Amino acid sequence: MPEDLVIVGAGGFGRETADVVEAINVTAASPLWRLLGVVDDSLSPASASRVQAQSLQYLGSLDDLIKLDVRPRYVVGIGSPTVRRRIAERLDAAGFAAATLIHPQATIGSLVTIGSGSVVCAGARVTTNIQLGRHVHLNPNVTIGHDTTLGDFVSMNPASSISGDCVIEDEVLVDVGAVVLNQLVVGRGALVGAAACVVRNVLAGSTVKGVPAK
Numbered sequence: 001m002p003e004d005l006v007i008v009g010a011g012g013f014g015r016e017t018a019d020v021v022e023a024i025n026v027t028a029a030s031p032l033w034r035l036l037g038v039v040d041d042s043l044s045p046a047s048a049s050r051v052q053a054q055s056l057q058y059l060g061s062l063d064d065l066i067k068l069d070v071r072p073r074y075v076v077g078i079g080s081p082t083v084r085r086r087i088a089e090r091l092d093a094a095g096f097a098a099a100t101l102i103h104p105q106a107t108i109g110s111l112v113t114i115g116s117g118s119v120v121c122a123g124a125r126v127t128t129n130i131q132l133g134r135h136v137h138l139n140p141n142v143t144i145g146h147d148t149t150l151g152d153f154v155s156m157n158p159a160s161s162i163s164g165d166c167v168i169e170d171e172v173l174v175d176v177g178a179v180v181l182n183q184l185v186v187g188r189g190a191l192v193g194a195a196a197c198v199v200r201n202v203l204a205g206s207t208v209k210g211v212p213a214k
């Protein structure tokens, strides 16, 4: 029996997450998820027509979801770590449980743990002895190297890479194509700009960009 699922967020990553669900379902012996639709507090006209084109149901706002008698599983398909955390906290408090979605074309190595609410997209490579926290997003073609820990609500944008032995703390956002060299710590809530090369530890809450990243 497939489990009911909703995606919070009808923007780009929310709709990419719907494709992850579809890929999981077509690859499994029988579908694992019944995607009820997407929830969004501020559905833009562009997102509305894209949701429709993708044959997804728009289910209303977060309040509408919380008012339901049923409690489908959920993932938050919103890239911003802080927004994602706020929504997950509300839904957890209202009795919802998060799902974990791993695209069949991602590769997950040995001794890897992945927290609930996480979404791992096609082409992501997670090697060995790696801990991913809750509600982590690994966009397409992200690589996470050996012995690395990612905290809760970390977002890794497409094609970004973490070398070995790194600690990426809660709510860090690593933008598209950025690289973090080995044995570094990126502090809580930091933002690493697109295409940056991080060569030193990054202070919590700071933004770094460029090569080398400053």
Ligand SMILES: CC(C)(COP(=O)(O)OP(=O)(O)OC[C@H]1O[C@@H](n2cnc3c(N)ncnc32)[C@H](O)[C@@H]1OP(=O)(O)O)[C@@H](O)C(=O)NCCC(=O)NCCS
Binding pocket: 157, 158, 174, 175, 176, 191, 192, 193, 194, 195, 196, 207, 208, 209, 210
């Ligand atoms: C790092 C980032 C957040 C900075 O945003 P910002 O502070 O609003 O930057 P601005 O656009 O105001 O630009 C400020 C300066 O930084 C430079 N800059 C912006 N992004 C940069 C980057 N990634 N690397 C190097 N320099 C960058 C700009 O050229 C500008 O330089 P100038 O003052 O000499 O003209 C942003 O540019 C970025 O990298 N975003 C990534 C988005 C992304 O990954 N999207 C993927 C979604 S899936």
